[in-house]
Amino acid sequence: MRLKCFGTDHNFSEIRARVWVQCAALVALGLLPAGAQENPKPDARIAQALAQVSAARIQANIEKLVSFGTRLTLSAQDDASIQQGRGIGAAREWIKAEFERYSKDCGGCLEVKADTFVEQPADRIPQATQLTNVYAVLKGSDPENAKRIVLVTGHYDSRNSDTFDAKGDAPGANDDASGTAVSLECARVLSKLKFPATIIFLTVAGEEQGLNGSKHFAQMAKEQGWNLEAVLNNDIVGGDKSAKQDHGVVRVFSEGVPVAADEKRLRAIRGLGGESDSVSRELARYVAEVGRTYDAGVKPLLVFRLDRFLRGGDHYSFNQAGFAAVRFTEFREDYNHQHQNIRTEKDVEYGDLPKFVNFDYIAAVARLNAATLASLASAPAPPAKGRILTKDLENDSTLTWEAAPGGPAVQYEVVWRATSSADWEHVQSCGDKTRCTLPVSKDNVIFAVRSVDKAGHRSLPVAPEPER
Numbered sequence: 001m002r003l004k005c006f007g008t009d010h011n012f013s014e015i016r017a018r019v020w021v022q023c024a025a026l027v028a029l030g031l032l033p034a035g036a037q038e039n040p041k042p043d044a045r046i047a048q049a050l051a052q053v054s055a056a057r058i059q060a061n062i063e064k065l066v067s068f069g070t071r072l073t074l075s076a077q078d079d080a081s082i083q084q085g086r087g088i089g090a091a092r093e094w095i096k097a098e099f100e101r102y103s104k105d106c107g108g109c110l111e112v113k114a115d116t117f118v119e120q121p122a123d124r125i126p127q128a129t130q131l132t133n134v135y136a137v138l139k140g141s142d143p144e145n146a147k148r149i150v151l152v153t154g155h156y157d158s159r160n161s162d163t164f165d166a167k168g169d170a171p172g173a174n175d176d177a178s179g180t181a182v183s184l185e186c187a188r189v190l191s192k193l194k195f196p197a198t199i200i201f202l203t204v205a206g207e208e209q210g211l212n213g214s215k216h217f218a219q220m221a222k223e224q225g226w227n228l229e230a231v232l233n234n235d236i237v238g239g240d241k242s243a244k245q246d247h248g249v250v251r252v253f254s255e256g257v258p259v260a261a262d263e264k265r266l267r268a269i270r271g272l273g274g275e276s277d278s279v280s281r282e283l284a285r286y287v288a289e290v291g292r293t294y295d296a297g298v299k300p301l302l303v304f305r306l307d308r309f310l311r312g313g314d315h316y317s318f319n320q321a322g323f324a325a326v327r328f329t330e331f332r333e334d335y336n337h338q339h340q341n342i343r344t345e346k347d348v349e350y351g352d353l354p355k356f357v358n359f360d361y362i363a364a365v366a367r368l369n370a371a372t373l374a375s376l377a378s379a380p381a382p383p384a385k386g387r388i389l390t391k392d393l394e395n396d397s398t399l400t401w402e403a404a405p406g407g408p409a410v411q412y413e414v415v416w417r418a419t420s421s422a423d424w425e426h427v428q429s430c431g432d433k434t435r436c437t438l439p440v441s442k443d444n445v446i447f448a449v450r451s452v453d454k455a456g457h458r459s460l461p462v463a464p465e466p467e468r
């Protein structure tokens with residue numbers, strides 16, 4: 001049997017020390033070979049792509065987005081304004097052109113699309129308004145795996161102090177030109193590679209008016225039955241240069257109990273202690289593992305909560321449609337620099353201006369996103385129909401699953417952790433078998449199963465259901 005202790009998901013030394021002590025205890029008990037802490041080895045191809053991420057390009061893209069004056073969803077989008085380069089219409093056309101430019105550089109590998117619809121009047125939408133989500137699709141190279149989709153998104157709309165001010169400046173450098181720049185930069189560097197699964201680089205409108213763009217997009221994905229495995233939402237990833245900022249970490253928010261869970265699922269979650277194993281939470285743990293595997297320049301700090309206190313974002317639209325989705329946000333926000341008219345009062349500068357954001361930090365966040373997208377798009381599909389056998393009362397645990405559809409899995413791994421632990425602590429390879437018995441009681445731990453290909457790419461882990 002192969003047992004390993006995992007590293008931790010962030011740089012809090014006391015947690016690292018605790019895990020080390022746990023590992024040391026297992027070594028002492030003879031349950032673990034010494035020095036067994038091990039993370040997946042980086043894929044050289046992915047590491048090379050990450051090295052292409054450019055802070056200078058991100059800066060240029062953010063400054064360009066800011067140059068449109070305002071990107072409020074209610075701002076101008078007529079031809080004259082687009083020509084003049086002011087308003088959300090001009091921003092939309094520029095993003096489209098930018099994706100098309102990347103596509104030209106990779107021999108037309110990206111399909112650039114617009115999801116346009118009319119939003120009827122609502123709280124923050126005074127009259128019927130046309131919204132456009134702009135996105136680029138890097139189709140998977142393997143016909144079977146191309147149906148699997150991973151997605152990165154940011155919102156390109158902005159706002160100032162007044163959600164209805166369609167004319168005044170709303171630079172939105174951090175909120176959320178930074179997230180838009182992450183989508184763009186991921187598209188630019190990853191379009192130079194091929195992946196078995198499909199990657200979508202999305203930029204949405206309407207976030208500030210009520211998540212309208214992402215809602216429409218997530219609903220479309222649901223209605224069309226997309227196999228959308230993961231959504232990474234980047235919103236306020238500028239690394240505002242305030243004094244107490246920690247540029248070493250980026251928060252990754254994930255919901256616990258899924259908003260889309262029905263009564264039956266909620267009963268199962270309550271009964272089995274599944275409150276911290278939603279698909280979004282497993283995705284967050286995956287990001288943590290990617291953060292340990294690749295040196296992105298920033299470490300994910302997992303926050304086990306849907307979003308910041310009483311605040312929301314586009315990942316929630318995807319959660320509502322039943323998809324795994326997490327939110328990346330800088331460690332410490334400066335509220336003087338978001339949703340504010342540009343002004344100086346009593347020597348305090350307000351406004352979401354490029355001078356307050358840290359382009360190197362955004363580049364690091366882009367690398368972490370790109371590494372996650374590339375790892376998932378390279379990996380086999382997760383195992384299907386994971387089950388944990390419960391017919392007999394026994395202290396061992398037997399798990400079964402079906403082979404990952406679409407091919408390249410050569411082995412399966414069971415991961416587990418104490419019920420009170422945040423992240424996976426142990427792993428056992430089950431070879432290419434689809435059934436594994438472990439000398440660990442299912443009453444005491446939480447299990448999941450994942451697929452691994454020949455090169456060591458791992459799928460998202462899936463929590464098994466009890467089989468009676």
Ligand SMILES: [Zn+2]
Nearest residue numbers: 175176235236
């Ligand atoms: Zn935002």
